[in-house]
Amino acid sequence: MRDIAYYPGCSLKEAAKSFEDSALKVSEEMGVNLKELSRWNCCGTVYSLTDDNLMKQLGPIRNLIRARDEGSDELYTLCSMCDNTLKRANSLVRGEEDKRDKINNFMDQENDYEGSVEVHHYLELLRDDLGWGEVRDRVVNPLEGLNVAPYYGCMLTRPKEIGLDDPHDPTVFDELVESLGGTPVDFPYETECCGSYNTVDNEEMVLNKTQTITAGAKKSGADVIITACPLCHFNLDSRQSDLLEVAPNHKPVPVIYFTQLMAIAFGYPEVNKFAEHAIDPREVLELKTKAGSER
């Protein structure tokens, strides 16, 4: 079993626990142990664009320091928001000497950080390190006939300096779905923003976004939507059930984490806890996949 340093982020310990559980399980299958940093703090959630308040950069940079101090030069993430925030803070340290000095001077009890840790998303592990062949080899329950809409959202691919794929035409999810034996559907809203934090105080706007994205996926023939973001998941899953109250004709599409899809194909559907989803994916998955969604 190979250890890789892993930063979970707060959501993966709470609302998105099944994202983490499924990722741990499928990683183990592929001989990889996601070794959680022994201590970590909030990533900062959103990368701060405020140029003159570096306090907001301390959280993400501190996590990179923790990884470095634990002897890791690579750090893997699952949550695409954490991935984005950590990568952008790392770029700031690498690219802006005056800000890096100021931050290091402020953190005067820690050893200076110069940007030595490389942050990767788990999808990069699959694509660039293990390779799709490794994924294919673990499939015991190919997702034949399952149409999957890859929903990238914003954080995985933008801005392009830190994005893990082409910001206009990303393919990493499509490649994953194909490796699992399923069919990726071409879907016009795959990089559309879900409305993000507006969900807190502008529910109507997020309901509109959710309707556009999920109805678009349905129209393209999707049985299920996959995501790598707990906030996208909340907006497309929970808000979709809110949407059903005001738009009863809406045809719901379940939204699951890409690692949950892997768990089904790898033969461990029981880690998924689909009963906790607002739009229950079990029926469509049972109908479409041989082993069903849960044993």
Add this chain to the structure above:
Amino acid sequence: MLDKPETETLEIFIMGKKYEVPRGLTIMKAMEYSGYQYIRGVGCRGGFCGACSTIYRLEGDYKLHTDLACQTTVQDGMYLTQLPFTPAGRKQYDLEELEISNNPLLDLYPELARCVSCNTCTKTCPQDLEVMDFVNEAIRGNVKEVAELSFDCIQCGLCAARCPAEIPHHHVGQLARRIYGRYQAPESEHLKERVEEINNGVFDDELEELVNLPEEELRERYENREIES
């Protein structure tokens, strides 16, 4: 015959005024030596009660240090002041009525989410607790971890006084320990039995006897009591 050594003195500044005090005194004793009388901001004098928060700087150093006045000895060139109280907001709650949601800590103290992980609280803590780490555990709703990481907190409130996000860390830790103790920790069987014994009056006679002893005899019993050395 040895000469009696001359008492070495050093110079300190209390609220900006210079004093000469003997070396080796604690900050608390040095202030009393200099003529200050503690009315508030003092308690056990043994490093347990957290009442004597103190803040100081050393000449020529930019750092602002925090500690307990009863536990820290004075150094030459110390600029001192006492912090008798930290006006950090503590929420009112009835532990028995408290609704234990996914994250009761964040429910009662939403300001927790303002933390930017600057680590000032951890640097401030005179107990050397990992304060920022328990704040982060609190944000994640991990009550048990908060209870354990904050276990040695003495509620001095220095963390809250220094926090740029205005979080009352010590009150959050206390709430976590209470919730953990009341709802999550396994019940201690021997404690339950002892409480039952007390309620059933098993120790009433012995207590009654002590209460009615003349002072002389009470003193004698105290002095001759069996005690582990």
